[in-house]
Amino acid sequence: MPSALPIGDPAPPDGSLPAAALAGLGDRPFGVYVHVPFCATRCGYCDFNTYTAGELGTSASPASWLEGLRRELDLAASVLGTPPAVETVFVGGGTPSLLGSAGLGDVLDAVRSSFGLAPGAEVTTESNPESTSPEFFSAIRDAGYTRVSLGMQSAARHVLALLDRVHTPGRPVAAAQEARAVGFDHVNLDLIYGTPGETIADLQSSLDAVYSAGVDHVSAYALIVEEGTALARRVRRGELPMPDDDVLADKYELIDAAMTAQGLRWYEVSNWAASAEAACRHNLLYWQGADWWGAGPGAHSHVGGVRWWNVKHPAKYAELLATGASPAVGREILAEDDRRVERVLLELRLATGLPLDVLDADGQAEAKTAAADGLLDQTALDQGRCVLTDRGRLLADAVVRRLT
Numbered sequence: 001m002p003s004a005l006p007i008g009d010p011a012p013p014d015g016s017l018p019a020a021a022l023a024g025l026g027d028r029p030f031g032v033y034v035h036v037p038f039c040a041t042r043c044g045y046c047d048f049n050t051y052t053a054g055e056l057g058t059s060a061s062p063a064s065w066l067e068g069l070r071r072e073l074d075l076a077a078s079v080l081g082t083p084p085a086v087e088t089v090f091v092g093g094g095t096p097s098l099l100g101s102a103g104l105g106d107v108l109d110a111v112r113s114s115f116g117l118a119p120g121a122e123v124t125t126e127s128n129p130e131s132t133s134p135e136f137f138s139a140i141r142d143a144g145y146t147r148v149s150l151g152m153q154s155a156a157r158h159v160l161a162l163l164d165r166v167h168t169p170g171r172p173v174a175a176a177q178e179a180r181a182v183g184f185d186h187v188n189l190d191l192i193y194g195t196p197g198e199t200i201a202d203l204q205s206s207l208d209a210v211y212s213a214g215v216d217h218v219s220a221y222a223l224i225v226e227e228g229t230a231l232a233r234r235v236r237r238g239e240l241p242m243p244d245d246d247v248l249a250d251k252y253e254l255i256d257a258a259m260t261a262q263g264l265r266w267y268e269v270s271n272w273a274a275s276a277e278a279a280c281r282h283n284l285l286y287w288q289g290a291d292w293w294g295a296g297p298g299a300h301s302h303v304g305g306v307r308w309w310n311v312k313h314p315a316k317y318a319e320l321l322a323t324g325a326s327p328a329v330g331r332e333i334l335a336e337d338d339r340r341v342e343r344v345l346l347e348l349r350l351a352t353g354l355p356l357d358v359l360d361a362d363g364q365a366e367a368k369t370a371a372a373d374g375l376l377d378q379t380a381l382d383q384g385r386c387v388l389t390d391r392g393r394l395l396a397d398a399v400v401r402r403l404t
Contacts, residue, residue: 008330011308015079015326018333021304025080029292031088031282032076032111034069035296036096037314038062039268040131044164044230045192045223049298049312050094060314062099066106068318069295072310072327073114076293080303084291085118086111088282090125100141108144119271122146122186122281129175136180137175147221147280148179149188154361155209156202159195162240171208176213186278188217191249195223201320203251207258216274218264220255221246249394256390269349269393287346289339297327305334341404348400353360353380353387363403375399 039050051060077083089111096104104125111117125140126148137148152167152172160169172189179187189210193203210218223243225232234240256266264272268287274280285292294301297317300309309333311317320327334342340358347354356364367386370376374401375392392399 005309005312005330006332007138008308011326011328011331013325015075015328017079017303021306021333022081023304025291025304026082026084027192029087029281029285029288030084030290031090031285031292032073032086032115033292033294033296033301034089034091034096034107034111034297035294035299036093036099036107037065037297038093038098039095040098040128041164041166042230044162044234045226047226048094049227051314056314060318062103064318065296065314066103066110066279068321068327069107069321070113070315071321072295073110073293075321075326076295077114080293083115083122086115087118087121088285088292089117089121089123090282092126095128095131096125097131097136097142101136103141104140104145105143111142117144124149124280124282126151126398127175128167129171132175132177132178134182137179137184141183142211146184147186147188148176148184149190149217149280150179152189152206152209153192154195154198154202155206156198159198159202162195162197163192165271173209173213176215180214180392186217187215188219188280189213189215189218191218192223192254193220196240196243200251200254203254207255211262216264216278217280218259218272219270220252220272221270222252248300252394253276253390256393257278265351266393267351269388269396284350287350289343289346301328305339307332307334345400348386348388348403349396351387353377353385356384356386359386359403366402370399370402 037049037051039052042052061110073172089108091104091107108123122238123145125145126149150172153163155169157169176187176189191206225242235242259272264274266272267279291303292301297314298310298312300307306326310327310328311320317327343358344354356367359367367376367381371378371381374389375395377387377389380387388396388399
């Protein structure tokens with residue numbers, strides 16, 4: 001089942017934010033994340049806040065969720081006062097493509113109605129390749145979507161089976177080509193590497209499939225065995241081995257070399273893009289500590305150093321909003337030191353790195369040691385920035401711990 005929400009302070013029933021959080025709103029990039037909690041089946045490795053039709057029964061539906069979403073976006077605009085025009089929209093899940101092109105059009109219309117879109121806004125939807133078609137892509141393109149992210153995970157049939165993925169191995173490539181054919185310039189494919197039983201040949205076949213799709217963005221994530229998932233239970237029973245860190249590192253290096261050879265450069269530890277324009281602006285907004293409103297069950301938001309999260313169940317989400325209450329169930333106001341540590345954690349993952357002066361005196365001393373150890377680029381450090389080396393990317397979490 002999905003993971004638990006974090007522990008925090010109670011969120012105000014009206015969703016109000018401190019004046020300090022609203023100060024400077026609009027000076028920072030602003031985005032909207034929309035969480036679609038519906039999936040046709042549950043993947044064994046996934047701990048996202050998702051529900052199948054059988055799990056929901058009659059307690060919630062896409063229609064009740066959409067009505068709740070409209071109400072939350074209107075609430076958001078009211079809480080923010082004069083809301084900034086939205087620079088990025090990301091519709092994630094779950095499986096947003098289960099809404100169909102008309103449903104996704106309704107989602108974007110709701111964002112436009114409450115906020116408006118900035119000129120040149122990036123609008124992304126995640127999609128399961130099996131619930132897409134040329135007609136689907138054409139319709140969402142007409143609705144205003146500018147970017148599509150497709151869950152490929154692997155081209156190896158036995159890897160997909162272990163992950164409980166239901167799409168056929170060749171479908172993600174075909175879907176990516178269909179999206180490009182109707183005018184999407186920016187298409188992403190997601191990969192997961194390190195699944196038990198995945199060989200180097202399996203991974204290479206996945207990379208070959210990515211090349212053939214002609215996409216301009218690839219995200220590749222090491223498999224994480226999340227507590228509470230079916231995969232974790234299988235590992236605990238000894239049916240499957242835990243992913244090996246050394247094997248994961250070897251596979252990451254293979255992926256990075258392959259992406260570079262195809263003209264895609266890393267701009268974040270797990271993301272490669274063909275150009276600056278191909279990078280996901282919405283995710284950069286997260287990594288650079290900007291502002292976003294997360295709408296939908298279990299969605300997380302951040303504005304001006306205040307972070308909050310919504311109730312998880314779609315029925316409770318819709319019920320609260322129908323009464324005029326905020327769906328937020330908890331929040332935390334980040335202290336300056338917390339914000340600094342979080343900035344190190346996120347910005348260090350970027351190819352542009354982190355300004356050295358963000359670190360305290362101990363952190364700056366550690367940065368010099370990390371450069372001597374080959375984990376940070378010495379030339380960049382001399383210019384006042386902490387930038388991970390290739391080896392440093394493999395040990396990014398350890399470098400963050402040293403610097404904070």
